[in-house]
Amino acid sequence: MTRAARDVGMVLFDGFELLDVFGPVELLSKLPDEYRITYVTPTAGRVRSSQGIEVIAEESFGSAGTPDLVIVPGGIGARSLVEDVEFLSGLTRWATGAQLITSVCTGSALLAAAGLLEGYRATSNKRAFAWSTQHGEDVTWVPQARWVQDRDRWTSSGVAAGMDMTAALIEHLSGHEAAADAARVIELEVHSDPTWDPFAAHYGLQ
DSSP states (O other): OOOOOEEEEEEOOTTBOHHHHHHHHHHHTTOTTTEEEEEEESSSEEEEBTTSOEEEEOEETTTSOOOSEEEEOOSTTHHHHTTOHHHHHHHHHHHTTOSEEEEOTTHHHHHHHTTTTTTOEEOOOSTTHHHHTTSOSSOEEOSSOSEEEETTEEEESSTTHHHHHHHHHHHHHHOHHHHHHHHHHTTOOOOOOTTOOHHHHHTTOO
16 A cells, blocks of 8 residues: 655745755655655745745645645744744744654754744754754753754754755655665765764864
8 A cells, every 4th residue: 555645844935045955855856756845935935045046835834734744944044033923933833733843954943933842852053053052942952963853853953964864854754775765866975873963073062
């Protein structure tokens, strides 16, 4: 019996980091029968990345159904959104109920500001770690980690780490061979150890 594809809700906002989004998308898209990706924004329409690339999101927090997997990227746009009550409340309403809620880079600051990391362990971009960790009331921030898995929350370090986390997510959900095949197709050498993190030391976080 064929399992239905999992719905992946990829959050977009003006000023999102391009690789935070399309690194994970590249891997997930290699398994189209396993993952169906929807781009979701506060208001459906055009969204511009921090690099100037525009993406059209057809769903908003209000119109999109509850996904199985939520991915929240970081980027320069996150700096103002941690104070945007409307964005945070929309994200919380839409994401609550998902089987897994995840983030890449400073997307964890958005999850924390939205109250979605309370009682969880998490990590973030190491260059922006001091800023990210200002958010949330009861988050145990892990300074040395490529990514952190804590029950139904997965958070990764900066930018490229999101691809390693996504490979681990695929292995968790779809099995080792599926994850290995997706990485092989795009010729990605995955860091499979979530504690591998030379950048924590570089930024004096150990």
